[in-house]
Amino acid sequence: MEGEARRMTGRKSTLSAPAARPRAASRTAKAALTPPPGKRSRQPKKAPVGAIISWPPDEDRVEEIFVRLSGVMPDPKTELDFVNPYTLVVAVALSAQATDVGVNKATKALFAVADTPQKMLALGEEGLIPLIASIGLYRTKAKNVIAAARMLVEKHGGEAPLNRADLQALPGVGRKTASVVLNELGIEPAIAVDTHVFRVSHRLGLANAATPDKVETQLHQVVPEAWLPKAHHWLILHGRYTCLAQRPKCGACVISDLCPSRASFMGV
Ligand code: SF4
Numbered sequence: 001m002e003g004e005a006r007r008m009t010g011r012k013s014t015l016s017a018p019a020a021r022p023r024a025a026s027r028t029a030k031a032a033l034t035p036p037p038g039k040r041s042r043q044p045k046k047a048p049v050g051a052i053i054s055w056p057p058d059e060d061r062v063e064e065i066f067v068r069l070s071g072v073m074p075d076p077k078t079e080l081d082f083v084n085p086y087t088l089v090v091a092v093a094l095s096a097q098a099t100d101v102g103v104n105k106a107t108k109a110l111f112a113v114a115d116t117p118q119k120m121l122a123l124g125e126e127g128l129i130p131l132i133a134s135i136g137l138y139r140t141k142a143k144n145v146i147a148a149a150r151m152l153v154e155k156h157g158g159e160a161p162l163n164r165a166d167l168q169a170l171p172g173v174g175r176k177t178a179s180v181v182l183n184e185l186g187i188e189p190a191i192a193v194d195t196h197v198f199r200v201s202h203r204l205g206l207a208n209a210a211t212p213d214k215v216e217t218q219l220h221q222v223v224p225e226a227w228l229p230k231a232h233h234w235l236i237l238h239g240r241y242t243c244l245a246q247r248p249k250c251g252a253c254v255i256s257d258l259c260p261s262r263a264s265f266m267g268v
Pocket of ligand 1: 242248249255
C-alpha cells in the first residue's frame, strides 16, 4: 500500500519503516512462520494511503484553497465535448482510462452521425467500433454504449435519465460516470474522484482515505457547501495542469502556501 500511496500521490512516503526482523531466526522458527502450501501468509496490515497528513483539515485553509482556485478558474467545465445530455453520458463513459483529447477526437465524428440513443442503436456495434477504435477498451465500450442506447429507447423514451439511480443502471455507467454527468449538468453537486482528484485531495490534506469512494465521502465532509458544485472541476483541472503526478508545478501553484505537501516537492 505504501507503494500504492506513492504512485497515487507522487510523494515519497514518510511512513516509518517496518520493524526489522530478528536476524537469525532458527530453522524451526522459520518453518513455523512459513504457511503450508496453498495457504496465504498473514501479512500485517499496512497503513492506508494518506496516513501522512492529518485529517480533517483546518476549515479556514480549505476555504482559502477554494477561494484561490475559483479566482484562477472562475468558470470551470468538463473538457469533454458533448452536444446534449445523452452525448455527455456517452463521452464520459468512453473517457474511462482514456484522455479527454483522445475521446473528443473520436466523438467529433461519432456525434455527427449518432447524437441520440435511436441513432446510436441504428449505427450498431459494427458501425460504432471503427469510430471509437482509437480509444482504449473500445470493444467493451462499444458493447456498453449500444446496450445503453437500447435501454434508453426501451425504458426512457430515448432520453438520458437525469437521476443517479437510472444513470447507474445503464450498461457501462458507474458511480463516477453518473457523478460527472450530474455535476456537469448542475443537477447534483457530486465529486467524481478520478486519479487527479484523488492525488490532489491527498496532497492538500483534504482527504486521507485509501479508496476513491471514501475520498469522495471525506471531500463532501470538508468542502464548504458553496464550493461543492465546482469542487470536482477545480480539483481535476488543478491536478491535470499544475499538481501533476510526477513533477507538480509547486512554484507556479496559487495555493502552494496552503499545501502541506509542498515541502515534499520543493524542500521548503
Ligand atoms: S504546492 Fe500545489 S502543485 Fe505542489 S503539491 Fe501542493 S497543490 Fe500540488
